[in-house]
Amino acid sequence: WFSIKDKIGPTEFLGYKSNQSEGVILNLLKDNKEVKKLSTNEKGVIITNQTPFYGESGGQLGDQGTIVSGNSVFEVNDTQKKLGDLFVHYGSLKTGEIRINDVVEMKIDEKRRDNLKAYHSATHLLHESLRRILGKHVMQKGSLVASDRLRFDFSHMKPITSEELETIDKLVNEYVKNSSEVTTRIMSPKAAIEKGALAFFGEKYGDEVRVVSMGKEKETYFSTELCGGIHVKNTADIGKFKTVSQSSIAAGVRRV
Secondary structure, three states, rough: OOHHHHOOOOOOOOOOOOOEEEEOOOOEEEEEEOOOOOEEOOOEEEEEEEEOOOOOEOOOOOEEEEEEEEEEEEEEEEEEEEEEHHHEEEEEEOOEEEEEEOOOEEEHHHHHHHHHHHHHHHHHHHHHHHHHHHHHOEEEEEEEEEEOEEEEOOOOOOOOHHHHHHHHHHHHHHHHHHHEOOEEEEHHHHHHHHHEEEOOOOOOOOOEEEEEEEEEEEEEEEEEOOOOOOOOOOOOHHHEEEEEEEOOOEEEEOOO
């Protein structure tokens, strides 16, 4: 990946504002080797100059969708992000043939993306609800944001009681029903943390970070976190929230 990135540079990510875009194929791989083309029924990897496909990171799974050149259709079943900003599309060519330098139309699976956004925003509301009900010692230790569920890993010294779970679910749903706009700002890490944004995992941040806030509370917000993921525009888009299981350090939640 280092040599490929040195050769073609980083990928421009357009997915915060667009679900589809044009792109130019800069690199193709088959069986982990660089190739000039892919043919019908071959599995491989496509790297373009820009993409609307979100690469898996921050717990949120990568996008799926299609990359089309004329009558050639490449079905993307996963998107990964390498070395921070190199977006890699995995899949198979269903019809036709594609080559390096082809101009392509790229389109994500919008329904799947909508579910991913809802679960990711629900994760933020869940995190703050846990902190308010169980205590400020609760910190995120990992997560999974899929298109059909979320899993949230956190620090706490004992299992959550059924009464606490009920209160946590109620608090999340309260902010869902309040139909609060979700805001995203670009700030320096220092300014973001001074504004109360939560940062995790000992991550290294660049000169600028995305700050996601939701749940308007007079002059502040219920939840404010540093996050590079994709979110709903309004908390009402999350839908009803219900915890369906918990282990010693994880809670599973299903959107209905």
